[in-house]
Amino acid sequence: MKPVTHIHSRTAVLADENIDTDRIIPARFLTTTTREGLGTLCFHDWRYQADGSDNPEFPLNQPQADGCTILVAGRNFGCGSSREHAPWALQDYGIQAVLCSEIADIFRNNALKNGLLAIMVSAAEHQWLLEHPGIELSIDVEGEFIALPDGGTIAFQLEPFARYCLLNGIDQLDYLLQHSMAITGYEQQP
């Protein structure tokens, strides 16, 4: 894993609440056996029209969303299925951080394990971010704050271990494997 320390970008906004993982990547694309190349399928049925052309009404298809790597999404983003294809698809599509007032548990876990920042902010700050698409943000993982263009900041908290792994590029499986002795000890209990 590559360390993730800072992300700097303008924001793109998907204001819908409860964007489920079926919307992030429809189930019919889950027959893949790899994790690569899912970006073109991200938000597929929302992003493309029936003839395969871009849907101009999909917010991320609009020119001002071009190159944005920070997504501000409506409350309860990532609800539904446990498919890790959702964060894989978002990352391959170019998203590096999702900001939201509430993020579904399994999605948040999956995202952080892949270096996709799933960050929860307060309801009031979330509302403000939803109302200001295209704003330039700097996310500081170590300091746990988001810097705004006017010098203001938004504080957030990551689960401390997830943050440590992000900052140091640590793979959580390596950490677990270091505990093999303890696991064996547990297994040998009567």
Added chain:
Amino acid sequence: MSAKTLFEKIWEAHVVAVESTDTPAILYVDLHLVHEVTSPQAFTELRERGLPLRRPDRMLATLDHSTPTLPAGADGERPYANAEAKAQVSQLEANCREFGVDLHGWDSADRGIVHVIGPELGATRPGMTIVCGDSHTSTHGAFGALAFGIGTTEVGHVMATQCLLQRKPKTLAIHVDGALPKGVAAKDLILHIIGRIGVDGGTGYVIEYRGPAIAALSMEERMTVCNMSIEAGARAGMIAPDDTTFGWLKGRPHAPQGAAWDAAVTRWKQLPSDAGSRYDREVRIDAREVKPTVTYGTHPGMAIAIDVPVPAARNAQERRALDYMRSETGNPMQGTRVDVVFVGSCTNSRMSDLREAADVLRGRHVAEGVRMLVVPGSEAVRRDAEREGLHEVFTRAGAEWRVPGCSMCIAMNGDLAQPGQLVVSTSNRNFEGRQGKGARTVLASPATAAASAVAGRIADPREYLVEAEA
């Protein structure tokens, strides 16, 4: 010693390393269920890192999501939706061979939906920790187990270490008082509960369902309730084990036998939450108020009684959901025209579900223009249903009787609805496009689904059950 909840007892018994401010707990996993969709990348990771499976004996694999539900042709070829689906199934077969995992595949008499076969085999038992790369793993909590869905990276963690890094979740007690009225199903109850607490009402919590209405449920019904915990955002839902649980498990292939069974039951009887134990949050539901319940929007929290008018949209999202569903504010869902009816999925594909649907369909016919699919949850359910003649009730009524699998619940095997079609479905998710691009899903119980198939419109099953008894 302070009073402990069911969840706390199981959690504490599985902690390999306690959590600290800096690090999560290391939690031991007793049973790891595996299917073809969320495992291939984890097997690849193991292979690339040269890691063995730590405990293949604690894994159980099956084929369910990408599998066709029509039988193999005369040439032995199965009608897969596409080459990728077939390759994905072949890959799980190859991975299980290579790593020595017990696979209940095409040639197994036990194959079926992963959350149906775990309990059927007695592999799911009280007090266990159970995980699977599948959010409906919450189903197994019906047995008094701590069971939750994980992503593929975590599937790899469990494969290599039999453990997960976890922060202890909060607890939510849902007390259900009273008894469910006649003709009202466990599915109606859980839709009612999600309608009450909301699609994110359980986020961050493990739910324990409690109270007289829960204790009165059969194991199949308890599985239906726990299955949909994730639809309220809760990773796990649990019900304390009792004589109903023990009676259901006794004699199943993986259940302990003889003296070991007696010892296990003695242990399991210690699991229910102690009197005076505390939960982080508590909700009370009155079962007597529950009616046949259906969804009217595009997430399971948008659920109402079948005869209650659809409420007005409170925001842009709800407006969009009503527009997508073509649900009209002020009109009840009852009476809405139906195109497709699906009975199946890990929520409602067990014998009791099929019996509920058959009781409505017996001697009746699916309405003109309506397509109905009945997909049993496992080969065992299929055998039992055919022994009882249920398949004939379905086929005589004009429904299709299929081979076990997830089928139209996730619609990745080719079983799907066309754009704009309205599906009354016994599955668990009514997300936009879940059952096919543009398809409109109304979640309901098996009896409501069957009644709607007969009427060609969303119908109250109680009207049909009264007639059947008369």
